[in-house]
Amino acid sequence: MDFCNIEGVYQSFIKVIKVHHQYLHIILEKLDLYPGQPPLLFTLYKNDGLSQREIADKLHIKPATITVMLTRMEKAGLITRRQDEEDQRISRVYLTQKGREMCEELKKVMADLNEKCFGNFTEDEREIFKKLLEKMAENIEKAKDK
Template sequence: MQPFPDSLTHLMRHVLKQHRREVDRLIHEYEVYPGQPPVLFRLCEQDGLSQRELAQRVRLTPATLTVMLTRMEKTGLVERRPDDRDQRISRVYMTAKGRAALDAVGGAIRSVEQRAFAGFLPEEQLLLRRLLMQMQHNLDTPDSLADE
């Protein structure tokens, strides 16, 4: 059954799709494709993660991440190098092009966020943040605990 067009679930899904589509449009010229920004953000936090660590942090299967990293290597955003101590481990590093692209991604996200929140009071933004965090907590909590 389709949710009603005026349901909160439908509205949230539509807003998130619009947000992602707009960010993807703005970052495409930097050869950053959908799904890749979280990889860049994690490498910015800690460059040189193993592929396994990176897959866990971006919540992707190792196989999916491998395909993504191959594409990102081809566009020059990242490079993989063997670990100094264990040649079986491949570490992922952001390139200079990746860092420049990350700056563009951050700018695109800020730009879309400014547009999305135009006309909102700071208090309204804080309230929305609190409500979304509560929703996230509710959904992260197993059903058996939520009923107590």
């Protein structure tokens, strides 16, 4: 593969990631969110009351990073932390009403972004693209394990 060739598949892949990230950042900035916050919000939306450790495990993020994210989100009024009723050493995280409303807004934003990305793809093209990305991820996972 010629990595100096700007028209190569790898360069196209990187370009898509870059423009998607830039566009998503613009959208999230308008909502006063940071890029790592939507996955955390959606995790709590589905499983409210998780411990910080459980959130870190689900998102594959270090607990210290989760602590920083939660502090920022608590200040923004999106989440609240409460001690576990059975084990006072555990802090549980819950969405506030504002956090739930933000999740609803994010669902709309993500659906719109999805439509912008794939609006002119046929269903077959979407399915093929999904399979190719999954295959790519498998290839990388296999390489990591060697």
